[in-house]
Amino acid sequence: MEFCRITQRLVDGLAEDADVREFVASSRYTLVKLFDEYNYSKYTRDWPL
Numbered sequence: 001m002e003f004c005r006i007t008q009r010l011v012d013g014l015a016e017d018a019d020v021r022e023f024v025a026s027s028r029y030t031l032v033k034l035f036d037e038y039n040y041s042k043y044t045r046d047w048p049l
Contacts, residue, residue: 011035 011031014020024031041047 007032007035 014035015024015031020031024034027034029037038049042049
């Protein structure tokens with residue numbers, strides 16, 4: 001549950017940015033899903049971003 005609370009706080013902070021909101025609005029994914037995909041790409045796969 002603590003992980004979920006931390007993630008929610010991080011995503012809430014990201015959602016305050018107008019550019020982030022615009023990007024999410026043009027995406028078919030939620031901000032939480034995009035956050036998850038970013039973390040997977042960067043930290044699990046070590047893909048260049």
